[in-house]
Amino acid sequence: MSDATRDIETLIEMMARLPGLGPRSARRAVLHLIKKRELLLTPLADAMHVVAATARECARCGNIGTTEICDICRDERRATGELCVVEDVADLWAMERGQAFKGRYHVLGGTLSALDAIGPDELRIPRLVQRVKDEGITEVILALNATVDGQTTAHYIADQLEGAGVRVTSLAQGVPIGGELDYLDDGTISAALKARKSF
Numbered sequence: 140m141s142d143a144t145r146d147i148e149t150l151i152e153m154m155a156r157l158p159g160l161g162p163r164s165a166r167r168a169v170l171h172l173i174k175k176r177e178l179l180l181t182p183l184a185d186a187m188h189v190v191a192a193t194a195r196e197c198a199r200c201g202n203i204g205t206t207e208i209c210d211i212c213r214d215e216r217r218a219t220g221e222l223c224v225v226e227d228v229a230d231l232w233a234m235e236r237g238q239a240f241k242g243r244y245h246v247l248g249g250t251l252s253a254l255d256a257i258g259p260d261e262l263r264i265p266r267l268v269q270r271v272k273d274e275g276i277t278e279v280i281l282a283l284n285a286t287v288d289g290q291t292t293a294h295y296i297a298d299q300l301e302g303a304g305v306r307v308t309s310l311a312q313g314v315p316i317g318g319e320l321d322y323l324d325d326g327t328i329s330a331a332l333k334a335r336k337s338f
Contacts, residue, residue: 226248
């Protein structure tokens with residue numbers, strides 16, 4: 140195998156490690172990038188180099204940006220007293236795409252998991268409790284996934300914030316807009332029924 144072929148195989152192997160890409164998808168992606176070298180491959184390599192050198196976690200909330208404190212935390216208009224707690228940065232970005240939340244965030248970095256030996260200190264839970272005290276937070280919104288670990292984490296956080304003089308809420312769960320009952324799982328239907336409201 141020549142050096143050039145080895146380099147291409149290495150790139151394919153690296154791409155195959157990305158979420159959602161297996162070996163075949165990675166091979167197709169690399170071939171496409173090579174065919175569109177000037178249009179895609181070179182700009183992608185340049186952008187990856189820049190991001191590798193500049194990307195960092197926000198020291199306050201855990202978001203990913205290029206400065207010590209991210210744009211969301213620096214934006215004074217977002218100092219509403221509302222703090223939305225999410226598991227990871229992907230969840231924060233999903234919330235931002237919806238453009239419905241105007242407060243600030245706190246990224247935990249995962250959920251509590253006895254099986255994986257992930258306790259409160261492995262997450263940013265102590266930092267969350269400190270932020271609630273330091274930043275005049277009036278409401279903590281738990282936007283955690285509706286999994287066993289997500290709900291365990293939510294209950295743990297609620298216990299830690301008890302007596303802190305802060306309102307603790309969670310996202311509503313149930314039937315999505317445009318959803319058809321026939322396609323929903325039993326847990327979703329049950330949650331929607333329990334969270335029903337006046338019509």
